[in-house]
Amino acid sequence: MSTSVTAGHAPDKGDLWRPSAPCSPRTCVDRAESARAIPLAAVRIVAVLFLLLLGFAAMPLGGRVPAGLVRSWCRWVVRTAGVRVRVDGGAAPDGGVLLVANHVSWLDIPLLAAVRPARMLAKSEIRDWPVAGWLTARSGALFIDRDRIRALPEMVARIAGALRAGEAVAVFPEGSTWCGRANGQFRRAAFQAALDAGAPVQPVRLNYWSTAAAFVGDDSLLASVWRVARARELVAEVEVLEPITPDGRADRRSLARAAEMAVLVGVEEAQEARVSGPPRVLPLPVPAVPVSAAGSGHAAPAVPVPAPGSGHPTPAVPRTARPGRVTA
Numbered sequence: 001m002s003t004s005v006t007a008g009h010a011p012d013k014g015d016l017w018r019p020s021a022p023c024s025p026r027t028c029v030d031r032a033e034s035a036r037a038i039p040l041a042a043v044r045i046v047a048v049l050f051l052l053l054l055g056f057a058a059m060p061l062g063g064r065v066p067a068g069l070v071r072s073w074c075r076w077v078v079r080t081a082g083v084r085v086r087v088d089g090g091a092a093p094d095g096g097v098l099l100v101a102n103h104v105s106w107l108d109i110p111l112l113a114a115v116r117p118a119r120m121l122a123k124s125e126i127r128d129w130p131v132a133g134w135l136t137a138r139s140g141a142l143f144i145d146r147d148r149i150r151a152l153p154e155m156v157a158r159i160a161g162a163l164r165a166g167e168a169v170a171v172f173p174e175g176s177t178w179c180g181r182a183n184g185q186f187r188r189a190a191f192q193a194a195l196d197a198g199a200p201v202q203p204v205r206l207n208y209w210s211t212a213a214a215f216v217g218d219d220s221l222l223a224s225v226w227r228v229a230r231a232r233e234l235v236a237e238v239e240v241l242e243p244i245t246p247d248g249r250a251d252r253r254s255l256a257r258a259a260e261m262a263v264l265v266g267v268e269e270a271q272e273a274r275v276s277g278p279p280r281v282l283p284l285p286v287p288a289v290p291v292s293a294a295g296s297g298h299a300a301p302a303v304p305v306p307a308p309g310s311g312h313p314t315p316a317v318p319r320t321a322r323p324g325r326v327t328a
């Protein structure tokens with residue numbers, strides 16, 4: 001595994017196994033001047049907590065809850081937080097599939113779960129998060145202890161076993177959240193599980209029209225949720241790309257690279273869309289978007305796309321001209 005230095009970030013020995021982005025709330029996150037009123041933001045947070053409580057209540061039912069209902073619940077969590085969602089592409093394959101996406105925010109989890117419900121690969125630290133940790137554990141997540149690199153083969157075997165059993169497993173291969181101005185390289189371990197199980201990889205690209213959605217650095221979950229609830233015109237775009245089959249792939253490196261290129265393709269066009277003006281989101285009353293619950297992770301070295309005339313990466317954002325389903 002290799003690392004690179006980005007934005008003044010000097011990697012240490014732990015970065016090889018515990019990659020971290022150079023992003024921070026102070027340097028990367030948009031502080032919108034026209035934020036929602038505090039009372040409205042507070043109402044949104046209460047509504048989100050209410051939806052989470054409904055999710056807790058349904059936990060004992062496990063797999064008896066219809067997948068469509070899970071997708072709707074995830075979609076409403078995002079909507080209730082004040083985020084409008086645009087979805088492009090088809091549905092994820094049935095049966096065992098490895099869902100992979102870039103990682104920007106805690107919103108990525110319900111958004112990816114809106115593509116297809118899945119078991120999430122999450123860092124073990126999430127177990128200690130209030131509320132979210134309990135919910136993640138009860139959802140059937142696969143926890144990875146990043147302090148025990150020798151446990152990696154066992155984790156790969158567990159993922160492969162879930163894929164062979166026809167389950168979907170969701171992974172954020174960057175290994176860390178990024179602010180959206182740059183992306184991390186995809187870690188390869190989870191792709192070995194797809195090779196071992198002969199399961200397809202489903203790339204999903206996540207874009208936000210503002211870095212206000214980013215959950216990075218020393219940001220607390222509460223601070224991030226509050227920022228999202230207050231942000232105006234926050235739009236999330238979910239692109240379900242063509243599945244990648246492991247057939248003919250020599251190793252996990254080539255499979256991971258193919259998925260990484262699929263997710264990051266079109267970044268320059270997306271940046272141009274952001275520079276040219278605000279997103280054009282049509283308030284079409286479209287029903288649920290398929291989503292899949294997958295966990296968080298933390299990524300590797302950045303692959304920034306520099307802005308013209310600057311030495312800093314420019315935010316990657318969605319394209320406006322592409323048709324898609326929009327939920328208000």
